[in-house]
Amino acid sequence: MAIEGADIIKAAGLLGAGLSMGLGAIGPGVGEGMAAAKACEAIGRNPKEAGLLTRTMLVGQAVSESTGIYSLVIALLLLFVV
Amino acid sequence: MTFNLEVILMTWIVIGILLLFGFLAVKKRGVIPNPMQVVGELFVKNLYDLADDALEEELGKKYGPMICALFLFLWMSNMLGVLPPLGFIPEFSEPTKDLNTPLGLGLMGFFIAHAAGIKEKGIKDYLKVYIEPFAFMLPLNLIGELAKVVSISFRLFGNIMGGSIIILVVSHLTYSILLPPALFGFFGIFVGTIQAFVFTMLTTVYISVQVK
């Protein structure tokens, strides 16, 4: 199988895109789950503040999501630009 | 179309044994029960309690007999190749070792659960579940529902198949002298009973998820 340089670069870019999004999804997934777990704990202690706590949870999750979005951006760059 | 005659025959043997058992258990009913009646009452009472537990009183009475029959059939099927004296007959093998049996029973549970859901909640509330929490979850909810059938049937099949593979391999290694009886005991009787129970419980739970 004759493999040329440009082909290898393209293949590496595709593999990199998959690895970037795949590995990048682990951290935010676990982190957002922990945020939701703590929010549930707080609501269990004080159900009256459920609305406020859910809002805080969503903001916290949105921030921890950002690294996942960076991974998505890099993956799309590798797929379509490089 | 092909038929697996061995599996069909084994299924009929299981049905025959259960019919015989049922006949003997109710033949000479009395206040002082005969041993068969004691065993029968034990099964029926415990399984009806389970159904009542998961499905509330009224529905529990309705689906109790089905759940009871399902457990007895699965348990007898899993015991056919292993429980003495039946296990000593080399031609006998578990019908649950063939994927068609668990898959058929899984599909049966699936249809019963959905029919119960439509009947108890009405078609509108039944369909509403599929677009919750958002409308675009519809394909996922559908896949999730079908995945239940796949998982329930492959769980039983994989466990019974795995048990008989272990017995086969170890019998070859030890020339059928020492270990096989103990392994029969563990993998056949213990795992077979637990998996029959798990299958029955999950079918009950699937019905209760649909009707609530």
Place this chain on the structure above:
Amino acid sequence: MNDITMWAEVAAFVGGGLAMGFGAIGAAVGEGYAAASANAAISRNPEVSGEVFKTMLVGQAVAESAAIFALVVAMLLVFANVGENASWMTVTVFLSSGLCMGLGAIGSGVGSGFPAGAACEGTARQPAMGGRLVTNMLIGSAVCQTPAIFALVVSFILMFTNFSDRPVNPTWAAILGAGLASGLGAIGSGLGGGLVAQASCEGVARKPEAAGTLTNVMLLGQAVTQTTAIYGMLVSFILMFKAFDPAGTTLAPAMALLSAGICMGIGAIGPGVGEGFAAQSAVGWIARNENATAELTRTMLVGQAVAESTGIYALVVALVLIFVV
């Protein structure tokens, strides 16, 4: 014996080894956890040692299922009949189905140990609730086995499908990617589902009268936790059954398919575990404060939906890799 037949046999043995080797990790850890919890429970309340011992054995027998699935696949691979018409695709099929089942059994094995342990501790705490606890544990750990069953199904399909009329070049990567997507994708959901079941068993011991609610919320939480494993299985099915154009000697199309499988597989781990954490906490707090069941269930579902988003990104990238690139 020609060269490819030899390599196919090598792959069958390696695949069988990978299936059983990886597949044993999870069940062993899970059963060990159950035994450790049983010891702790007996030391706290030695009078019910018999009950605890029975609960432990039943729990371990269910946790063992994942390893038994791996054994079935390993035996099929070790005794696989490698015919004369073996091709390079046969080699990847054997490797992929072994990897798929082996990796897929890790999460469910560990996960189903958690409810077994919690049920042992619960039996020591509330001996009267023994029967209800065992039922709850059996349902919880059986459902948390579902991702391992997805992996079993995918590795069966890989082994029993005839791929020989497909072009070798991109298909080998599709096969490998299919195995990795389901295998890796099952790890997180299996683990997460176990955490939910653990919280539910602890809850039943803490507040027996809420047992019905706890079982139902557990099933709901586990169902959401399993969605990422379902994404993994979805990608596997697309990779296995989509017809790909022959790619000649270029590497890039094959790498896109392999990359799609790896992306979805690894990407499903984090959300699976995270959603498990969320549901674990929600179920645990329903047992402490049953009045807040509605708020807790709602927050759990919202939190899980957000935690799922990175898994959906991974699915999107995998689908782009398969269909667009």
